[in-house]
Amino acid sequence: MIITLLAIISCFDLSAQSRRNRPIYRNVPAFGVLKVYAGTGISYYMGDMRAKTDLRFLQPHLALGISYRLAERFALRGEFDLYRISGKQEGGPIWYNNLSFRSDNPAGYIGLQIDAFRYNDERFLKPYLLGGIGITRINPKANYQGNWYSLPPLMTEGVAYKRNVRIAVIGFGVSWKYDDRWNFAVELTDNFAGSDYLDDVSTNYPNPTGMSELALALSDRRSELTNLPSGYSPRNEPGNQRGNPKVKDSYGFLSFRAEYLIGTQARRAERRKLRCYY
Secondary structure (H helix, E strand, C coil): CHHHHHHHHHHHHHHHHHHHHCCCCCCCCCCCCEEEEEEEEEEEEECCCCCCCCCCCCEEEEEEEEEEEEECCEEEEEEEEEEEEEEECCCCCCHHHCCEEEEEEEEEEEEEEEECCCCCCCCCEEEEEEEEEEEEECCEEEEECCEEEECHHHCCCCCCCCCEEEEEEEEEEEEEECCCCEEEEEEEEEEEECCCCCCCCCCECCCCCCCCHHHHHHHCCHHHCCCCCCCCCCCCCCCCECCCCCCCCEEEEEEEEEEEEEECHHHHHHHHHHCCCC
């Protein structure tokens, strides 16, 4: 026990001397720089229930991630997200269909970050691009008579669609250095989904035969309106257009992030050389 304690003290002493002799986290080889980051911001949805100028449904977003630098301008990154998206036809061009949804979804992706400047360049602001592929789990719900109901099991369009959806991520950001360990960044990303059912809306109103009462009520909500224009039936006919299947849904994030440098390949090699394993 005493020998172990002396080894730890010796390790810290050698490490402290090394730190005094040179900066540890400045001008180090870029390869192997390992960082973790966390972020928060807003998510926004683009699909059949969102008008082009509709900013009413901005929702929260959280992110946790890790990055591993491959070269001066390239870093591999993996990220886990929790986000909410929502939409409502009320106030839009097809308000008379009266559909709405909300969805709380997890997502994850792996990708590549491409920096405009070299890692060791002493610049206050460093812009970068990023791209990746991943998966998200969708769970659109609708509020009906004060309760939230999950829509996929109800098959409101007569379709059993997949809830695990592939995504392609592209974006850009700007980071700035606070000190040797901390960086901060602002990031904007678009997430293109391989599904048109993030909002439970894609094609046409289904044949009601065999549908439950709840599924019918949430498939066609026009009957809840009391101010329909003249000539509009209180219900849609089977086969009437409900969504636009030609354009798949997507969502995006605008987030503020804090990055923390765990270590570098040079630092890990130094510890191995000094036999510091504590």
